[in-house]
Amino acid sequence: MSVLPDTGLAAYNTLVTMRLPEASLVALIVGLHAAAEQPPPAKKVVRQMVGLGPIRSWKQLRAIDGFGRRRQANLRQILGSSSFSKTLSTLLAALNDVPAPVPPPDVDFGMSDEEFASLMGLAQPFSSSRRSHPLGEGVTFPPQVARMLRRPHAQIQGDPRPLYGFPFSDRVLGFRDALRRPTPKQALIVGAGYIGAEVGLHWATRGAQVTILDNGPVVLRGYTPEHAAAVQAMLEDAGVMFRFNVTATGWTEQDGKVVVTAHTDEASLTFSADLVMVAVGVQVKAVYWAT
Numbered sequence: 001m002s003v004l005p006d007t008g009l010a011a012y013n014t015l016v017t018m019r020l021p022e023a024s025l026v027a028l029i030v031g032l033h034a035a036a037e038q039p040p041p042a043k044k045v046v047r048q049m050v051g052l053g054p055i056r057s058w059k060q061l062r063a064i065d066g067f068g069r070r071r072q073a074n075l076r077q078i079l080g081s082s083s084f085s086k087t088l089s090t091l092l093a094a095l096n097d098v099p100a101p102v103p104p105p106d107v108d109f110g111m112s113d114e115e116f117a118s119l120m121g122l123a124q125p126f127s128s129s130r131r132s133h134p135l136g137e138g139v140t141f142p143p144q145v146a147r148m149l150r151r152p153h154a155q156i157q158g159d160p161r162p163l164y165g166f167p168f169s170d171r172v173l174g175f176r177d178a179l180r181r182p183t184p185k186q187a188l189i190v191g192a193g194y195i196g197a198e199v200g201l202h203w204a205t206r207g208a209q210v211t212i213l214d215n216g217p218v219v220l221r222g223y224t225p226e227h228a229a230a231v232q233a234m235l236e237d238a239g240v241m242f243r244f245n246v247t248a249t250g251w252t253e254q255d256g257k258v259v260v261t262a263h264t265d266e267a268s269l270t271f272s273a274d275l276v277m278v279a280v281g282v283q284v285k286a287v288y289w290a291t
Contacts, residue, residue, distance in 0.1 A: 036081065058072065156282060161278075179199065188213065193220060213271070247263055257273065260276060
């Protein structure tokens with residue numbers, strides 16, 4: 001396998017030395033893989049990558065458990081892609097709380113400031129003229145789940161479908177209203193379909209504790225088992241917790257939290273969160289697959 005040019009190695013070193021919260025760094029690395037339609041590394045692998053700091057040779061990544069030759073090849077291909085700078089610029093723009101990256105002063109990237117800016121795509125601001133997000137106009141974070149399902153240009157039309165026992169309120173919302181809110185610290189999502197998975201991944205990569213409930217046995221019912229397994233693994237790597245075969249029945253507010261009551265065939269359960277999103281479909285089911 002050919003070795004990437006120095007700019008590829010510099011791009012890697014830039015990612016792992018950006019002075020960003022871990023959740024934001026994970027979001028960047030996951031987003032870069034999703035844009036290239038490659039499975040992202042696990043969160044624990046990302047931590048080890050960051051722990052190594054800047055590297056002088058790709059061989060140093062062999063020390064990371066779970067980051068074998070295939071994942072190394074994927075990463076090197078992503079960093080060497082002609083679309084890398086544009087993709088990174090889009091991801092950085094979607095992370096609204098992330099400052100523009102600058103090279104740490106103690107790292108030699110082997111390039112001028114102008115070359116660094118060009119590589120990072122800093123002269124390419126986020127463009128609102130792109131095709132709209134599957135979840136609607138105004139949603140700017142990368143549609144990572146849709147990309148993994150190879151449907152990045154899906155368009156979901158209609159209002160969120162209500163759930164019996166879950167009247168909407170200031171803290172119990174459908175997905176459109178939930179996406180207008182700041183990222184909650186602790187989120188509960190009822191429904192493990194596409195909407196729940198996409199929003200749950202976004203919140204988790206921004207540092208939220210996310211739990212997704214579903215009354216069925218799997219995520220993304222109706223999709224192939226291979227796609228469902230890949231999406232579930234991606235969300236779990238980001239820290240999302242799933243509780244399957246759980247039926248949510250109602251909610252109350254207690255001590256500043258939303259407390260959701262639920263049950264399985266064997267037991268009654270309760271879950272608490274700062275915000276609950278009901279994601280059990282839309283009232284007018286119209287999903288258009290753009291070509």
